[in-house]
Amino acid sequence: MVPPAATSTPTKPSRTLSTAEERREAILTAAMPVFAEKGYHAAPTTEIAKGAGISQAYLFRLFPTKEELFVAVIERSRERMIETFTEAADRADAEGLDPTEQMGIAYGDLVGSDRDVLLVQLHAQAMSGFMPAARKAMRDCFAALYALAAERTGGSPEELKLWFAGGMLINVMTAINAEQVDQPWARALTDFDGDCFNG
Amino acid sequence: MVPPAATSTPTKPSRTLSTAEERREAILTAAMPVFAEKGYHAAPTTEIAKGAGISQAYLFRLFPTKEELFVAVIERSRERMIETFTEAADRADAEGLDPTEQMGIAYGDLVGSDRDVLLVQLHAQAMSGFMPAARKAMRDCFAALYALAAERTGGSPEELKLWFAGGMLINVMTAINAEQVDQPWARALTDFDGDCFNG
């Protein structure tokens, strides 16, 4: 049960092969921007495999279908959001700030800086219409986020609805870069300071 | 100048060919559900042409690229929304009802009954990330809808923002059929009666 080789140099890992779990992580990391940019159908698995540094054949061993890979990417983007919200809520608690507002700000920052998370969400929403696996993943996503928001903000269902609605608007406005448009509609729909969605 | 064959049955129109404009309309009608279901990349132009009752070759004469066709479909879905809102506002005016509320209800009905309009919007939003033509079409769409809503409801920018945010939430919840889910998050996020978004 003891590792046999204390003899080999300890600076290098004795193992040259990666574990399947490491590869899976690498694939998800590589897949995220590709799905974000091109959407489900136009994202080539060859490109994802290349980005992960493995062969396409091995990609399909680890994720038997492209759809399973897509769902895993949706779940990963959900995890990113959960992390973001949790950190923001922790910070709000520590500094005595309004958690609803802090989580909202953190979300705006997240989708503004990490467009992959945003675009994966949008593609997944659109695919939900006719791809049951994506629909399920999106429902799970909303379930988790709603539970987290309810717990950390203590808001009423009505307040939470408003807060989610604001999030959906941020998504779309960010996707079309409305903040770069100098027109009344764009100014009105991208004004998230001193916001009605927060408390 | 007289059609040469008064001998043929007069119940048939003398013209056997359609005009290009009629064909264009037929193509858009056929393209809408295909793009809605499959998204931009996975929607085959062969299937669209077949649905429109013409050859694929002629489709490409009328819409030189698939992208132009996609943009035209986005614009058509915008027109549907404009019609819906206009009718609802007219009705509200005629019957002394609140236009904001009536337009909101009409929108919910539209996306609930005509999923094509909804899904085309969602696909277009997702494509906006990396397809400038789709982004432009979506911006135009928001510009037109915002102008209409502002004129017909007289709402403040803040009120209009709330109203649009509610619309974005309706979109997503409808896409994932959240109203069929019996869980707290789904009940809260699909409760659009007596709504905070309406005045």
Next chain:
DNA sequence: TCAAGGTGTGAGTATGCACTCACTCACTTC
């Protein structure tokens, strides 16, 4: 009646895709 131009197509081309198969090599166990 005939030319001009619009309507319309069959049959491609070149490319890209998800997924498979047969196979090699690294590592562990006994």
Next chain:
DNA sequence: GAAGTGAGTGAGTGCATACTCACACCTTGA
């Protein structure tokens, strides 16, 4: 060291796709 298992791949297969081209037919105007 032998035997088993998991990591990893080169080289496909079969099919679908956007777009093209040469060509035919219908309609109109003079």
